[in-house]
Amino acid sequence: MAADRPRRARSSDDIGARTRALVVRRNEYGYDPFGFHADQLKIAVRMAGWLYRHYFRAQAHGVENIPASGRVMFVANHSGQLPFDGVVIGASVFLEPPQPRLVRSMVEHFVPTVPFASYLFSRWGQITGTPENCRRLLRQDEAILVFPEGARGISKSFSKRYQLAPFGLGFMRLALETDTPIVPVAVIGAEEQAPAINLRPLARLFGAPSFPVVPYPPFVPLVPLPTKYRLYFGEPMTVVGDPDDDDEVLEARVRAVKHRIQSMIHLGLQERKHVFW
């Protein structure tokens, strides 16, 4: 992986051509069964592309490891209080490889109850996170993004940066069940975008999983710091085995994925000179 050079930021990405090149199912009105519509994706990609190119000035390594077609599961570390890591990974697999891919990540269950977000996320290809939805998309040879650290990852405090929280096992069961290769992804930069501490008493008071506070106004992590993002896409890992195996057997397979991500994180941290550039 040391051999590949980071891609230079291009001044303009041909979003229209890339959107047309996406391989997606569409019915006579242009919608896929999950409510995705290519024309509406363009707006989202323009915003995500700006964040990707100009705000976070992201660099992608190992882009050749993004499969041009077929089912794939991107598995990444999760951090930063707000899921900008998901946005950046999505922008990367859409903008960087020769064949753009639409990555489908899972939104929280409360999102369908929020006006506008309820349908905008689905127009942009994002799905409600249920195992059934993932299984269906993978069987249709789509690309999904999984953060096995889940809420434990995104809400981790600054002192825990780049230390992976425990991984869930669900993604491994899905990959085994659907014969999906796993592309491990290390995200460097997101873990510093909102250097937060967790105020546990307040979290308990509000019944929230965490109550992050950042040392600059408005003291809640709404706007991320413009850290420089570095993405490392690892070689696809094929997994074989029985999805109904005992948890110990699955845990060993999950550990293998976790180690790959952790070692790419170490490599990335060694390579970078500064958090912001």
Place this chain on the structure above:
Amino acid sequence: MSSGDAGPRKIVITGMSGRLGRVVARRLHRDHRNRLIGLDRRPFLGRPKDIEHLEVDLRSKKARDVFRAGDVHTLIHMGVMHDPRANAAQLYSWNVTGTAHLLEYAQAYGVQKVVVLSSANVYGPRPENPQFLTEDAPLLAAQRFPQMRDLVEIDHLMSTFFWKARDIETVILRPVHILGSVRNAPSNYLRLDPTPVLLGFDPMVQVIHERDVAEAIVRALAPGVRGIYNVTGPGEVPLSVILAELGRRTLPIPHPLARPIYSLAFRLGLSSYPVAEFDFIRYVCMVDGSRAERELGFRPRHSLRETIRAVDDQDDA
């Protein structure tokens, strides 16, 4: 008792006078081996001469007499009544007690096949729903919609019957929103102009043409077919696309206001839109129809556009 393929088969259809009932009756009437008997409290307008029709209550003795001769081969039950303005207790008695009686007759008098038209709405629209529900998903609609309770209960009655009466081929069809000349809740909603929608919500919905539903029923009549089937149409679209295709103006209402406004309008008689149904234009309630496709060989013939436009069709031929 004749087997399905040989002589004529006697088919009893409840709810035959309704618009969907007439579509199904006409479709089955094309096959000369079918002898149709309608059971409905309403008269059947424009009934072909050789279709028998009895204006009776399902719970009455006359309804039992239809089965008593023992020559009824098939029962198609689509006489579930929905009326947002009717008395809930009376509806319950008609729908659930009526169904229980029918099943009793079917078992007592040697009916070989029972097909009931339930609905994909029995699963209920919920934010936690996976995009496509399969037949084994729990039926949760009644939790939030008292009006759906009858339909859910009938579906449960049928599932129990399916296991209890193993010598009868029981088929439960759960079609998505049926559009066409029918006057059901979804198509009545789509005929409103301006159509109320919830500001910031635009769920994906599934629709099916009434004639495709009739086709699915015909396929369910094939010997050997039994079980529960979701019946899906030509695809999924956002609600806004359907309203645009029909050229409707929309009236976006913030969702916290929608219920109070419309329940008041309903009580004043200004609107006949039951507020409990707002969740159907807020959350997804879509189903996976692959089992029907695989096992019944059912595929809708009408395209999405044809199905949507059928809402404004005036003829009910």
